[in-house]
Amino acid sequence: MADVALRMEHVYKKFRKGEVFNSLRDLVPALTGRMFQRQDLAGHDQREFWALRDVSFEVKHGEAFGIIGHNGAGKSTILKILSRIMRPTKGSIVVNGRLSALLEVSAGFHPDLTGRENIFLNGTILGMNRREIESKLDQIISFSELEDFIDTPVKRYSSGMYARLGFSVAAHVDPEVLIVDEVLSVGDHMFQQRCMERMSSILKGGRTVLFVSHNLKAVSELCSRAMLLKKGEVAIISGTDSVVRHYLKDAQEPCAGDESKPVYISQVRVSDERGERSTFESGQTAWIDVEVTARERVQKLAVLLWLADERQYQIFQTSTEVLGHSRFCLHPGENYRCRFELSLNMGQGTFYLDVAIGRYDIQKVYDRKAPAATVFIRSTSAVRGVVNCFPKLVEAETVLDSRLQERRT
Amino acid sequence: MREHIREFNKYSGLFWMITYRDVKVRYKQSLMGFMWAILMPVLVVISGIGVRYAYALAAHALLNKADVASVAVKALPWAFLVSSIRFSCNSLLSNKELVTKIYFPKEIFPLAAVMASLFDLFVASGALLIFLFAIHVGWSMQLMWVPLLLGTIVVFACGIGMIVSAAGLFFRDVKYIVEVLLTFGIFFTPVFYDTRMFGDKAKWLLLNPVAPILECLSACVTRQQPPDPLWIAYSLGFGMAALVGGYLFFKRLEPAFAENI
Numbered sequence: 001m002a003d004v005a006l007r008m009e010h011v012y013k014k015f016r017k018g019e020v021f022n023s024l025r026d027l028v029p030a031l032t033g034r035m036f037q038r039q040d041l042a043g044h045d046q047r048e049f050w051a052l053r054d055v056s057f058e059v060k061h062g063e064a065f066g067i068i069g070h071n072g073a074g075k076s077t078i079l080k081i082l083s084r085i086m087r088p089t090k091g092s093i094v095v096n097g098r099l100s101a102l103l104e105v106s107a108g109f110h111p112d113l114t115g116r117e118n119i120f121l122n123g124t125i126l127g128m129n130r131r132e133i134e135s136k137l138d139q140i141i142s143f144s145e146l147e148d149f150i151d152t153p154v155k156r157y158s159s160g161m162y163a164r165l166g167f168s169v170a171a172h173v174d175p176e177v178l179i180v181d182e183v184l185s186v187g188d189h190m191f192q193q194r195c196m197e198r199m200s201s202i203l204k205g206g207r208t209v210l211f212v213s214h215n216l217k218a219v220s221e222l223c224s225r226a227m228l229l230k231k232g233e234v235a236i237i238s239g240t241d242s243v244v245r246h247y248l249k250d251a252q253e254p255c256a257g258d259e260s261k262p263v264y265i266s267q268v269r270v271s272d273e274r275g276e277r278s279t280f281e282s283g284q285t286a287w288i289d290v291e292v293t294a295r296e297r298v299q300k301l302a303v304l305l306w307l308a309d310e311r312q313y314q315i316f317q318t319s320t321e322v323l324g325h326s327r328f329c330l331h332p333g334e335n336y337r338c339r340f341e342l343s344l345n346m347g348q349g350t351f352y353l354d355v356a357i358g359r360y361d362i363q364k365v366y367d368r369k370a371p372a373a374t375v376f377i378r379s380t381s382a383v384r385g386v387v388n389c390f391p392k393l394v395e396a397e398t399v400l401d402s403r404l405q406e407r408r409t
Numbered sequence: 410m411r412e413h414i415r416e417f418n419k420y421s422g423l424f425w426m427i428t429y430r431d432v433k434v435r436y437k438q439s440l441m442g443f444m445w446a447i448l449m450p451v452l453v454v455i456s457g458i459g460v461r462y463a464y465a466l467a468a469h470a471l472l473n474k475a476d477v478a479s480v481a482v483k484a485l486p487w488a489f490l491v492s493s494i495r496f497s498c499n500s501l502l503s504n505k506e507l508v509t510k511i512y513f514p515k516e517i518f519p520l521a522a523v524m525a526s527l528f529d530l531f532v533a534s535g536a537l538l539i540f541l542f543a544i545h546v547g548w549s550m551q552l553m554w555v556p557l558l559l560g561t562i563v564v565f566a567c568g569i570g571m572i573v574s575a576a577g578l579f580f581r582d583v584k585y586i587v588e589v590l591l592t593f594g595i596f597f598t599p600v601f602y603d604t605r606m607f608g609d610k611a612k613w614l615l616l617n618p619v620a621p622i623l624e625c626l627s628a629c630v631t632r633q634q635p636p637d638p639l640w641i642a643y644s645l646g647f648g649m650a651a652l653v654g655g656y657l658f659f660k661r662l663e664p665a666f667a668e669n670i
Contacts, residue, residue: 015668080667084512087664107506110430112437117430124426125511153437 005208007058011091013051051077064209066223073229097176106166111155144168177208217350267291268372282379282388288340294330306354348379431525446529453484460601478631483623493526497570519570551629568651571659618647
């Protein structure tokens with residue numbers, strides 16, 4: 001029991017939707033209205049909805065646990081209950097250790113105070129004492145890269161600066177249990193990179209982290225275990241990889257496709273020799289199995305395959321035709337299967353696999369799945385960027401510049 | 410309850426930080442800055458002196474020094490009470506982000522609002538002391554009562570502040586009701602007049618728990634007379650009841666704040 005940092009047991013949370021009475025003036029007509037419509041009592045129950053239904057999970061000390069799910073799945077509600085801002089309607093929670101919740105990193109900012117004053121204010125709100133903040137002040141300021149503006153009221157900041165300062169304070173809080181909600185999506189690319197590094201170093205310090213994000217890459221990089229929430233219920237709790245795969249499969253539309261399509265892509269599988277998966281090491285070989293089904297007779301077909309990076313920029317394209325398989329013809333009810341083998345020489349990141357079936361000669365695409373699958377690439381820290389060129393250091397030495405040498409003599 | 414107080418203790422750093430923020434932010438981007446802390450009570454005192462002058466004219470008497478001093482002494486605590494209740498009433502609503510996003514004992518907000526108003530009172534009291542000295546109001550050992558009297562009014566303000574802030578979070582009406590009560594409260598509280606003017610009906614006015622505090626303050630500061638301990642006890646009792654009741658009320662509603670704000 002002692003190694004449990006966070007636990008939720010059969011937690012239910014009910015919300016009212018629709019009108020909430022904010023003033024007596026609203027309340028009186030609503031109450032009289034209800035008196036005259038007795039039969040509406042059944043409708044009264046419909047105004048309640050369960051944001052969480054029977055949610056149970058536990059997080060051990062030193063573990064990083066991720067929560068993913070679509071908007072409105074109840075992720076934030078879980079965090080609010082764990083951080084005691086809300087009380088569950090039913091069920092119980094256990095929190096062992098000093099907990100700090102970064103739900104909204106710049107929530108405590110006051111626009112009229114300067115950046116420096118806000119560091120003290122927000123730091124205190126997040127649970128640091130004055131001495132702690134003073135000792136970390138320089139670190140926080142340099143992390144935020146706002147040295148020049150630190151004595152300017154934050155109302156003059158851009159929204160990016162605002163968020164950066166917020167995260168910098170939050171990242172230097174030293175709790176035993178850290179709850180993080182979507183705070184990594186601030187600032188530019190470089191800043192996000194540093195946020196991720198900071199998060200992993202917090203993790204390495206043996207802290208317990210509960211992490212909620214839409215950013216699947218961040219979740220799969222940081223967390224070893226995860227939970228998928230679906231409409232307030234736990235869909236699956238497992239290793240991050242399989243949860244992410246579950247989530248992505250969920251997001252896909254059903255495979256049958258549009259009735260009007262003469263041929264459609266009925267299945268796309270990404271696997272290696274150990275079976276279906278979504279996370280690969282950089283440089284690893286992956287198999288992509290595509291299955292196409294025809295409803296009508298279609299001629300001169302080819303299967304096309306793209307890879308796109310996080311910003312939907314196409315980085316690679318191939319097709320059955322360019323790989324030497326001649327255009328094929330399908331009759332109603334016939335299936336076509338093919339397997340591509342790709343060396344995933346990409347750098348660390350998330351990549352989208354798009355698949356299409358079409359005809360080159362008349363430039364017609366019958367069906368396209370974008371993305372048909374998402375792959376996460378892991379690599380060592382020696383590789384940065386979109387591609388992995390497998391760098392090796394062959395030679396390195398210090399040589400004096402000959403011109404300088406002449407000048408010296 | 411003991412647990413709640415222990416927790417509040419743990420967050421005392423935050424309490425002072427929020428107080429500091431409230432004080433600091435209050436007069437930001439205003440030309441007068443902290444002068445407002447003095448100017449506001451000065452305006453109240455001036456209008457009070459105007460009223461006293463009118464009384465004196467009607468009674469065919471002269472406006473004496475003690476009356477002026479008494480108005481000045483009573484106007485300051487009254488201004489403090491009004492500002493702290495008004496300020497704490499809005500304290501939760503204006504910190505919506507913090508109420509819904511981060512956990513800590515939320516009574517910090519109304520209490521910090523009272524503290525920030527208290528700071529203003531101290532600033533203004535400095536000016537008042539100079540004024541009283543200038544018009545040669547004497548002093549005596551009776552001034553020892555002043556901290557107790559001020560403490561009573563602070564306790565009272567804290568209690569009322571917690572009640573109105575929590576209630577105002579659920580129903581915005583509270584804000585308007587409080588405004589009205591604060592505006593007209595001055596007619597039912599002996600700020601511009603003395604209860605002694607009403608002869609044997611004075612005790613009815615003194616039932617207003619703020620009235621004895623102001624009268625006692627005036628007695629011991631301007632007239633160097635001992636205040637009536639019974640009336641102090643009456644006000645203090647009221648203040649403590651407001652504090653404890655307000656605290657329990659606030660704590661009871663607190664878990665529902667985030668959903669209902």
